Amino acid sequence: MRIRITGAERMDKSMKLGVLTVPLQGMPAEEAFAYLHSLGVQAVELGTGGYTNDNHLKPSVYLADDGKIEEMKALLKKYDLEISALSCHGNPVHPNKETAAAYHQVYVDTCRLAEKLGVETVVTFSGCPGDCETSQRPNWVTCSWPPEYAETLDWQWNQVLIPYWKEAVKVAQSHGVKKIAFEMHPGFCVYNPATLLRIRAAVGDIIGANFDPSHLIWQGMDPVAALRELKGAVHHFHFHAKDTKVDPYNKAKNGVLDTGSYGDLLDRSWVFRTIGYGTDANLWKDMMSTLRMIGHEGAVSIEHEDGLMSVKQGLEKAVAFLKEVMITEQPAAMWWA
Numbered sequence: 001m002r003i004r005i006t007g008a009e010r011m012d013k014s015m016k017l018g019v020l021t022v023p024l025q026g027m028p029a030e031e032a033f034a035y036l037h038s039l040g041v042q043a044v045e046l047g048t049g050g051y052t053n054d055n056h057l058k059p060s061v062y063l064a065d066d067g068k069i070e071e072m073k074a075l076l077k078k079y080d081l082e083i084s085a086l087s088c089h090g091n092p093v094h095p096n097k098e099t100a101a102a103y104h105q106v107y108v109d110t111c112r113l114a115e116k117l118g119v120e121t122v123v124t125f126s127g128c129p130g131d132c133e134t135s136q137r138p139n140w141v142t143c144s145w146p147p148e149y150a151e152t153l154d155w156q157w158n159q160v161l162i163p164y165w166k167e168a169v170k171v172a173q174s175h176g177v178k179k180i181a182f183e184m185h186p187g188f189c190v191y192n193p194a195t196l197l198r199i200r201a202a203v204g205d206i207i208g209a210n211f212d213p214s215h216l217i218w219q220g221m222d223p224v225a226a227l228r229e230l231k232g233a234v235h236h237f238h239f240h241a242k243d244t245k246v247d248p249y250n251k252a253k254n255g256v257l258d259t260g261s262y263g264d265l266l267d268r269s270w271v272f273r274t275i276g277y278g279t280d281a282n283l284w285k286d287m288m289s290t291l292r293m294i295g296h297e298g299a300v301s302i303e304h305e306d307g308l309m310s311v312k313q314g315l316e317k318a319v320a321f322l323k324e325v326m327i328t329e330q331p332a333a334m335w336w337a
Contacts, residue, residue: 014328015291017319018043018084018299020240023311025055030075032056037079039319043299044081045123045238048113049106050090057086059109062116069116084299085121085181085210085238086110091188093164094138095130103127108171115175121238122172123181123210126190126199129160140187142257157198161189165203172206181210181238186219193229200233208236212303213287217244217279218256218270224286231294239291241322242303243278246270265307274306274314276321284325292327300326 019041024032036044046057062068076082088110090103110122128138131152144150172180182190182199190196193209200207209230213223230237246256250269258269265271275284288300300322304314 014297014330015288015326016042016082016084016299016328017322017326018045018301019315019319020045020047020087020301020303021056022047022053022087023304023315025053029056029072033075033079033081037081039316040323041319042081043084043301044076045085045087045299045301046083048086048088048110050088050103050124052087052089057113059106059113063109063112066116072117083117083119084301085123086114086117086119087123089123089125089183091125091127091138092168093127093129093160095135096137104168107168111172111175111177114177120177121179121181122177123183123238125185125188126161126165126182126195128188129156131155138187140189156189161199162202165199165207169203169206178206179208179236179238180206181208181236183210183212183215183240185212185215192216192219192221193226196230197233205233205236208233208238210238210240212240212242214240214242214244214272214278214303218246220256223283224290227287227290227294234294234296237291237296237298239296239298239300240303241275241300241318242305243273243275244270245273245278263307271307272305274304274309274318274321275302276317277306277308281321281325284321288325288327292331 017040019036021032021044027035033044048054048057048059062072088106090106092100092104092107094100094103107124114122128140130137131139132155139152141149141153144153169180182196184191184196190199196209211227216223216226247269250267254269256269260268302315302318302322304311304318306314
């Protein structure tokens with residue numbers, strides 16, 4: 001007997017056009033959802049605190065009132081949207097204990113919200129400890145020599161990072177969260193495929209990637225190669241659509257480890273851009289094709305952080321660009337093979 005797959009079933013298992021709603025923080029949730037629906041957006045990623053604002057989903061409000069949860073579900077249904085992930089970017093292993101505790105509580109509350117809303121994916125950072133028990137500020141190590149740096153890395157990973165996340169995943173699992181997607185971000189212990197795979201091997205396959213190519217591009221990585229390296233973790237992927245423009249003149253002068261203000265657009269070695277304004281369309285087509293080849297099925301979530309564009313212009317250009325490059329249907333049978 002042949003089983004026919006309908007168009008709706010195909011779409012359910014295909015990439016969906018999504019948006020992280022943080023740039024729309026000035027709009028009430030319903031206004032933001034209506035606007036995104038009008039653009040053809042299918043999924044929203046909602047911030048729940050930490051470094052990410054929580055204007056559309058405040059844990060203190062929604063965890064205290066199940067009626068608010070039902071209102072949110074009704075809004076999503078009204079505008080034909082689903083939640084791709086809840087985002088609580090923070091540093092729960094911050095060396096300042098009070099700061100760490102605050103980020104940890106946001107993470108716990110986010111997992112509780114995910115359970116109530118039926119969301120399987122939580123996006124966050126791995127975090128970065130200090131260099132010893134008495135530190136008060138994070139210490140991101142970028143070189144293994146002199147030997148103190150290698151010793152610091154060993155302490156950070158084996159005494160702080162891995163033990164913390166071994167316990168933290170239990171919180172997620174207790175609330176039905178199936179995917180903890182670490183954004184590979186410089187400044188934190190997990191910043192490239194090697195460190196992502198290291199924490200995944202140590203903690204478990206609930207850990208995956210929030211794959212944001214913008215952070216990899218300026219470090220000199222090829223996002224397509226990075227996707228292929230992470231193919232074993234693909235079913236625990238979330239994807240941020242954000243671009244980076246590397247300035248060849250400023251890079252030639254000072255390299256890419258740029259600590260200048262993000263607002264200093266002319267003099268930085270690199271800046272975040274709306275997709276298509278940092279790299280060319282072919283790279284994005286290659287990334288979308290690679291996502292398909294390694295089995296990714298989920299949202300491609302636009303994160304707008306372009307300092308040269310307004311919120312709406314940046315989002316609308318990104319939506320139009322993605323509509324051209326995303327692969328939104330399942331492939332046909334290879335009649336030629």
